[in-house]
Amino acid sequence: MLEVLREHRAFGGVQAFYRHDSEKIGLPMQFSVFHPPGEKSQMVPVLFYLAGLTCNEETFMIKAGAQRLATQYGIMLVAPDTSPRNTGVAGADGDWQLGHGAGFYLDATEPPWSAHFKMESYVAIELRDLILREFNADEQKVGIFGHSMGGHGALLLALRHPDRFRSVSAFAPISSPMRCPWGHKAFSNYLGDRMQAWQEHDASELMKKRNTPFPEGILIDQGLGDEFLKDQLLPLAFEQACLQANQPLTLRLHEGYDHSYYFIASFIEDHLAFHRKILGG
């Protein structure tokens, strides 16, 4: 059952927050939806946004300034939480890079994480299906984007489920998690030490094995003043993989912009326009 937590009228549409009992996670999960006014009269495209470390289902809706544009472009926006919460797993609290708030959009295979940390199946299957069932969203017009850990999530889920997401873009994504400290910590805890499992959850490694998976292109924005750019994000690894896979990529590097939502808000319109163009109205 879908519980409505809050609804706010915004830009002619409704900003809503929901809770439900997730089958995949085995615990209650919360997510947010911006319903554009156009949804009342026709099926609309839907865009899933995956947030980064320390964020939750509310961060994007508060900080990105996306609702006015979503009304203008007639797109529904959905933002899940970044991990299961209140799992009782030892070590899940107290480290912002692991556990609560740091689910990395994968299905953990290693105990104790494997009991609840199933964010890949949660987002790509359960939540996507729930949104299509409950709301006036068009199954043929589903896109995904995200920031940082959520940028990794967007690229990962799009590459692993190309039948479920037609368009993909990212802000400052962790582009090759198996090659950076954040990814090392997450993968060793959630996936164990098998190199093959790491490769199967690394967007750059996955891309190398594909042939033009998204022929209409991928958009990535990256700030050159981003404090995490050098050690954690590695966009050039993804660019190289796209070259190898014949994948059109627009990688825009922006002088002076950092990792924050001020950067995201500055370029959010281009992302909505990018997805709207691929998905159609």
Ligand SMILES: N[C@@H](CCC(=O)N[C@@H](CS)C(=O)NCC(=O)O)C(=O)O
């Ligand atoms: N807590 C970390 C920063 C974490 C961080 O920058 N998180 C990004 C995603 S990786 C974010 O979106 N934070 C929420 C915000 O800026 O509102 C620190 O203090 O260095």
